[in-house]
Amino acid sequence: MAFATFEDLRGLVADLPVADAGAVARARAHDRMLTKPPGALGRLEEGAFWLAGWKGVRADRVQVAIFAGNHGVVAQGVSAFPAQVTAQMVANFRTGGAAVNQLARVVGAQVVVAAIALDRPTADFTVAPAMSGSEVIEAMRVGWDAVDTDADLVVPGEMGIGNTTVAAALACALFGGDPGDWVGRGTGVDDAGLARKRAAVAAGLARHADREPFEVLRCLGGREIAAMAGAILRARVLRIPVVLDGFIACAAAAVLQRAGSAALDHCIAGHVSAEAGHARLLAALGLVPLLALGLRLGEGSGAVLAVGVLQAAVACHTGMATFGEAGVSEG
Numbered sequence: 001m002a003f004a005t006f007e008d009l010r011g012l013v014a015d016l017p018v019a020d021a022g023a024v025a026r027a028r029a030h031d032r033m034l035t036k037p038p039g040a041l042g043r044l045e046e047g048a049f050w051l052a053g054w055k056g057v058r059a060d061r062v063q064v065a066i067f068a069g070n071h072g073v074v075a076q077g078v079s080a081f082p083a084q085v086t087a088q089m090v091a092n093f094r095t096g097g098a099a100v101n102q103l104a105r106v107v108g109a110q111v112v113v114a115a116i117a118l119d120r121p122t123a124d125f126t127v128a129p130a131m132s133g134s135e136v137i138e139a140m141r142v143g144w145d146a147v148d149t150d151a152d153l154v155v156p157g158e159m160g161i162g163n164t165t166v167a168a169a170l171a172c173a174l175f176g177g178d179p180g181d182w183v184g185r186g187t188g189v190d191d192a193g194l195a196r197k198r199a200a201v202a203a204g205l206a207r208h209a210d211r212e213p214f215e216v217l218r219c220l221g222g223r224e225i226a227a228m229a230g231a232i233l234r235a236r237v238l239r240i241p242v243v244l245d246g247f248i249a250c251a252a253a254a255v256l257q258r259a260g261s262a263a264l265d266h267c268i269a270g271h272v273s274a275e276a277g278h279a280r281l282l283a284a285l286g287l288v289p290l291l292a293l294g295l296r297l298g299e300g301s302g303a304v305l306a307v308g309v310l311q312a313a314v315a316c317h318t319g320m321a322t323f324g325e326a327g328v329s330e331g
Helices: 006-013 021-032 043-052 072-076 084-094 099-107 133-146 163-175 191-207 213-220 223-237 247-259 278-285 301-319
Strands: 062-068 110-115 153-159 242-244 267-269
Touching (some): 062 133, 062 301, 072 191, 084 110, 099 301, 153 247, 163 247, 163 278, 191 213, 223 247, 242 301, 247 278
Parallel strands (some): 242 267
16 A cells, blocks of 8 residues: 555655656657647647656546545535535436536546545534544545556546535635635525635634645545545556646645645646636646636536547647658758
């Protein structure tokens, strides 16, 4: 087992593999030979170089790993939907009926789903720590074990009624600011619901202040968020690049980034969502999203759409003719 304690996790984050600089240099050299002006394909070129540094310029085997958990803070009236929707949507994922299933088919991705103790919500973080240390480790191991070791790309997704509130609390605890800077409407709460979300986040932060990143995850997080963090960490150990989805996935990633500043070098932001705090969180993480389509669904949906952009980057990098092959004069 790679980790059993928070101290193990801190040690793991401190000793992560880095990108293959030689592979990146070779990809850049190959790109200069292709039949186009340098830089003409913009972020498609950068995407190919980024992939090259981790597992090579390929994106055929894509895994979407969706983790589900329930949250005690739902008792504070922070969601427009009841907690039982989490289990109902898990069933929908498994039968292929959700939006992310349709998008995954478009890019040829495999969807796996792990529901974590849905009958045992985390504690309401306004009155107690959300999880024990062992619960965090258990959930992170679920994510760690879920990663396909042969994948070219991994997309961590999530489902959990109330988890935009949890993500806002995590982001505020990790990066500071006022709860109002991070709290959005999530599933579509009205003004009263938005006020309840802000109050819940403020209460959680007041109760669980000034903690290191994994303690923040324990006190304010959720099982599906811990599982996503575990999956992102395992992907890094395996040198598999990760495409991050929306606000909740980025909150999971933020725990790792605050534990080690280079922990997300293998990650790219698939999109910026319409959730209020997501653009702010991406900026804090130093990530520039590939897409901006006004999505706010979660599930991994925006990241899966971005996989298509990366597949286009791979197709151009590996399929275009060089100037010599095409008989085209170089400028």
